[in-house]
Amino acid sequence: SCFLSNIEDITIYCCNTNSTVHPENEEWTCFEQSASLDIKSFFGFESTVEKIAMKQYASSIKKGKEIIEYYLRELEEEGLTCVPRWSPCPPSPTKPVVPLVIPALPITPTISIEAPPESVNEIQGCKEDKLDADYIKRYLGDLTPLQESCLIRLRHWLQETHKxxxxxxxxxxxxxxxxxxNIDKAREILCQSLTWRKQHQVDYLLDTWSSPQVLHDYYTGGWHHHDKDGRPLYILRLGHMDTKGLVRALGEESLLRHVLSINEEGLRRCEENTKVFVRPISCWTCLVDLEGLNMRHLWRPGVKALLRIIEVVEANYPETLGRLLILRAPRVFPVLWTLVSPFIDENTRKKFLIYAGNDYQGPGGLVDYIDKEIIPDFLGGECMCEVPEGGLVPKSLYRTAEELENDEIRLWTETIYQSASIFKGAPHELLIEIIDASSVITWDFDVCxxxxxxxxxxxxxxxxxxRKDPLATHGITSPAGNNVQLIDKSWLLGQDYSMVESPLTCKEGESVQGSHVTRWPGFYILQWKFHSMPACATTNLPRVDDVLATLQVSSHKCKVMYYTEVLGSEDFRGSMTSLESSHSGFSQLSAATTSSSQSQSSSMISR
Structure with missing residues (x-):
């Protein structure tokens, strides 16, 4: 904020907040908020700063929603379900009108309700199902009874839905x-991360990813012993890195995959150090040397790649960074920090320690966190560090935009999974032709x-x-680029085609695996259709989510990630008994197929 205060070309207009009666239901209240931002000059990064401002603004809106929901819950707990519409009182003819003074509500900090239990019985069950105290001390660290209960409950939920x-x-x-x-919030980001890891095969990254030679020669980062707390230590000499050369030679996707492999290696080293030091070590320390950082490093595509890497790492590797030591920060560092810091979680920013010049050499500096005998030689220590010194990437290694695009497509299409969008009234359908009866159609999909x-x-x-999207005939690009519809509207169910499995409703975040033993040759169509939510129970005091859902048309969209395979009956490994024994009680599809011997089909569902 101190850095921004010296820039006179940034003009911020005040936010406006209005509340109006909902046009379709006069018992509902709509909250609208607007703001405007005018950035005239910011070192060529005007669009990036606008995106940062919008992200902060969206965060403020989300916090406002949480506050509104908090006070609505307070009213419900007090038994108040209806608030009469306010109307001005007519002035008394004999008494002067006294203005109504509403006391200001106290400004409360961020409201955080720690995983409220669904019921008393659930909490009691968690108390009975405790983790072993030695196991917690050895592998997890200090946990309060409530924190232990949250871990058990979330793990049980995953066991039921992600077998x-x-x-x-x-x-x-x-x-x-x-x-x-907060279990609900943690479950949401964890499910998103598990889907992301599956889509990009991140669990196998260390076994499948081979870093190009240019990374070995010019990427100025590497692992170097551990800090005083036993955490693995990663050193990055960012000031010596040719970010432009690496992006031009490798592309953004290759750099991202390399950073992901570093994070996966960090997790593996944490497990190893947990065994070596006989205490839980769940995060690592990162030392960033900024000597040599200048305006050349603020090359726009390089900053864009850095922001994307930070966003992906923040979403999928939370609480893996124990401490970040930034050394020899130059004068240009505040510009980079202004661009990057809004994309870093607040809890992560608290772990940053920044030293300018040679301040890291004195008391309270590097020796407080790293043993003197392993301080790298380029920082005044005696330990030889094998991190590459970097330098400019030869232009002969640069690749054309077309080569980079083809390589990036190859990197992220190596996954066996495909993704599809489902819209209200526009299901996604997959055609499978079966030649031999008794073949086995298998599927594995996640509801993203x-x-x-x-x-x-x-x-x-x-x-x-x-069918082509009708919008395309008018020159309008359809948003459903990966949406395919095969069943013609003129077809009649039971006459032109038949249903061979009972419909299965799948919730967001669920993972479903199953199989179907075909009875007839022909054409089988797998269909994912938008599930319309039932009408909300009418109450005098509506929930904020109900109002927002009415206003947001974009909510009528679903996304799935799927993989299918057809196996011959002689190649299918697994008896009907094993299929029946592994079905989930949540699945009506599994229950229907395993109980019907006439259809000669079976399903295996695991969520």
Missing amino acids: GKIPKDEHILRFLRARDF KGDVIFNIYHSKRAPQPP
């Missing part, structure tokens, strides 16, 4: 700590956004080619 792929307690605990042990209904249909005749 076969439960992350370790240390991994779950990081997401809980990142959201102050919204709720969907999964159906399987059979038809003796092939559907027509996918």
Whole structure:
């Protein structure tokens, strides 16, 4: 803020907040907020600063929503379900009108309600199902009874909905700590991260990713022993790195994948140090040397790549950074910090220690966190550091924009999963042709956004080619670029095609695996359809989410990530007994297929 106060070309207009009666329901209140920002000059980063401002503004709106919801819950707990509409009182003919003075509400800090229990019985169950005290002390660290209860409850929820792929307690605990042990918030970001890891095969990154030689030669970062707390130490000589050369030679996606491999390696080293030091070590220390940092490092595509990397790491590796030591910060550092800091979580920013010049060499400096004998030689220590010194990447290694684009497409399409968008009235459908009866169709999909209904249909005749979006005929680009519809509207269910499985409703964040043993040859259509939410129960005091859902048309969109495979009956490994024994009680599809012997089909559902 001190740096921004010296810039006279930034003009911020005040925010406006209005409340109006909802046009369709006079019992509801709409809250509207608007603001404007005019940036005339900021070192060529005007658009980036605008995005930063919008992100901060969106964060403020979210916090306002939480405050409104908090006071609505307070009213409900007091038994107040209806607030009469305010109307001015007519003035008394004999008494003077006394103005109504409303006392100002006290300004409260950020409201954080730590994982309220769904019921008393659930809390009592958690108390009975405690973790072993030695296990907590050895691998997890200090936990209060409430924190231990939150970990157990979230782990149980994952066991019920994500069978076969439960992350370790240390991994779950990081997401809980990142959201102050609010289970709902931690569950949301954890499910998003698990979907992201599956889509990009991050669990196998250390085994499959091979860094290009240019990274070995010019990426000025590497692991170097550990700090005084036993945390793995990563050193990054950012001031010596040719960010422009690396982006031009590798592309943004390769740099991102390299950074992800560093984070995965950090998690592995934390597990190793936990065994070596016989105490829980769940995060690492990063030392960033900024000697040599100048305006050349503020190259726009390089800053853009850095911001994206920070965003991905913040979302999927929370609470993995124990401390960040920034050494020899030059005068240009405030400009970079102004651009980067809004994208870093507030809890993470608290772990930053910044030293200018040689301040790190005195008391309270580097020796307080790193043993003197392992301080790198380029920082005045005696330990040889194997981190590359960097330098300019030769222009002969630069690649054309077309080469970089093709390489980036290859990197992120190596995954076996495909993604699709589902809209209200526009399901996504996948055609599978079966030649031999008794083949096995298997599927594995994650519901990334919204709720969907999964159906399987059979038809003796092939559907027509996918219908083109009617918007395209008018020169308008349809938002459903990866949405395919095969079943013609003129087809009649039971005549042109038939349903071979009972519909399955899948909630957001769920993972579903299943199989179907085909009875007839022909064409099978897997369909994901938008699930319309039932009408909300009418109450005199509506919830904020109900009002917002009415106003947001964009909520009528779902997204799934799926993989399918067809196996011959002789190649299918797994008996019907094993399929029946592994179905989930949450699945009506599984219950229907395993109880019906006439359909000769079976399903295996795991969420």
